[in-house]
Amino acid sequence: MISYTRNLSPELRRQYRYLQIYTFFRYWFLSYWIVFQPLYFKEVLNFSITQILINAALAPILSLIFQNSWSKIVDQTQNIKKYITIGNFSLIIVSTMTIYVNSFLMMLVLTIIIQVSPNGDILSNVLVYNLSDRVSDIPDDPIEKRYHNINLFARYRRFGSLGWAIGLPIGGLILNETGLWINFIICSIGLMILSIWFIIAVNEKIILSKHHSLELSPSDQVVPVEINTKKSTLLSNYSRLFRNRIYISFIIASLFYAIAFRTTLSVQGLFYNILSQNNYFELVWIYSIAALAEWPVMTILAKQVKKIGWQNVIVLSYIISGIRMAFMPFIIIFYGNIYWGYIFQIFNGIVYGMWWPTSTFGIYISLPKDQKAIGQSFYGSIELIGTFLGSLIGAIISAIVLDENLTYFCIHWIAGVVAVISGVILLISTRNYLVKEKNLNLK
Numbered sequence: 001m002i003s004y005t006r007n008l009s010p011e012l013r014r015q016y017r018y019l020q021i022y023t024f025f026r027y028w029f030l031s032y033w034i035v036f037q038p039l040y041f042k043e044v045l046n047f048s049i050t051q052i053l054i055n056a057a058l059a060p061i062l063s064l065i066f067q068n069s070w071s072k073i074v075d076q077t078q079n080i081k082k083y084i085t086i087g088n089f090s091l092i093i094v095s096t097m098t099i100y101v102n103s104f105l106m107m108l109v110l111t112i113i114i115q116v117s118p119n120g121d122i123l124s125n126v127l128v129y130n131l132s133d134r135v136s137d138i139p140d141d142p143i144e145k146r147y148h149n150i151n152l153f154a155r156y157r158r159f160g161s162l163g164w165a166i167g168l169p170i171g172g173l174i175l176n177e178t179g180l181w182i183n184f185i186i187c188s189i190g191l192m193i194l195s196i197w198f199i200i201a202v203n204e205k206i207i208l209s210k211h212h213s214l215e216l217s218p219s220d221q222v223v224p225v226e227i228n229t230k231k232s233t234l235l236s237n238y239s240r241l242f243r244n245r246i247y248i249s250f251i252i253a254s255l256f257y258a259i260a261f262r263t264t265l266s267v268q269g270l271f272y273n274i275l276s277q278n279n280y281f282e283l284v285w286i287y288s289i290a291a292l293a294e295w296p297v298m299t300i301l302a303k304q305v306k307k308i309g310w311q312n313v314i315v316l317s318y319i320i321s322g323i324r325m326a327f328m329p330f331i332i333i334f335y336g337n338i339y340w341g342y343i344f345q346i347f348n349g350i351v352y353g354m355w356w357p358t359s360t361f362g363i364y365i366s367l368p369k370d371q372k373a374i375g376q377s378f379y380g381s382i383e384l385i386g387t388f389l390g391s392l393i394g395a396i397i398s399a400i401v402l403d404e405n406l407t408y409f410c411i412h413w414i415a416g417v418v419a420v421i422s423g424v425i426l427l428i429s430t431r432n433y434l435v436k437e438k439n440l441n442l443k
Helices: 010-034 036-043 049-077 080-098 104-115 120-132 142-178 182-201 204-208 234-242 245-266 268-276 280-308 310-327 338-366 369-400 404-430
Strands: none
Touching: 010 036, 010 080, 010 120, 010 142, 010 182, 010 204, 036 049, 036 182, 036 268, 049 104, 049 245, 049 369, 080 104, 080 120, 080 182, 120 142, 120 204, 120 338, 120 369, 142 182, 142 280, 142 338, 234 245, 234 369, 245 268, 245 310, 245 338, 245 369, 245 404, 268 280, 268 338, 268 404, 280 310, 280 338, 310 338, 310 404, 338 369, 369 404
């Protein structure tokens, strides 16, 4: 069987393995902060659901300013590794300081620290796609090369899913013995060690250099990564993005979906903790099962997305996700248990496996080289705007509806309807002009 990395030089193959190892452990340690922070605020510090959702709504406001500015700098300098490291160290600081939170204001301060720092996930995606541009043994066809990109990205990203799936059950067992707090220390120490290894092991110059591609004939040679040295303003970069009809249609649909998905994600741990009754080992399987379901979906879908069409895959994932959201609260209404939640999370993993690599690929294939990082970052900001709007809606609902179970029911039903609407928007807005993939902007 021929390896999927056979078209990379030996040194590039080694760097690709390093990136897979990096994302595996990064998601392992990061899960201890992401999953348990809202639960810690509610169960230990007795913050209300409204306060937690207000905290979640703060992030996109700051991200609009800082994350896109970071990405513009990266697009112009290609110094990706440096900013990934800065982002990691901000996470280390915030994770450590979480156990010292004693007020709602301090909780907001930690959110500010995260959002003014570079987004390591977005920039890691850019680094992986840059590596996948160093290809050979692929027909002299830009479409084929781009579908090679999504295959390598999916196989990279699924290591993050595996790290998430393995790390959380181990964390759940530890927390059942110690209680909520040790997870933040494990996250900080783990990310510190991983960041030092990342600085030593990953060689950005090799990834970005055309000299590490295998030797090809002139007709097959891959276009090297270009560094944008033109002086341009953030406004002019956005102006070019907004003239790309495929990209902007996807962004509008993504906004609606982010309102739905990110809002339910903010309260997911709180919702399922009702069923697990503070058994953290049972609770974390909610996340692990979803992550395990992502792995095969990402692998299979990466091979089929060319045939199906990336926009159709995203439409399908939005609609399936909306149906899942709408039916989730019934497990409480009908006195279900945590095991019913596991079934819903299988569908969540399938949706995430469809949506995540395909959405990043859709942005990548739709934009020229000097706009890929800012395009990914603006997409991330749109998601956070959706988080702001959705969290604001959730906060209003939780302030009006005093019953906790009814609050979750209203949030999930509204989210389900909005998710289906987002799929319809993307389907209608792209069907008239996204007929053949060869018409995409492949500069």
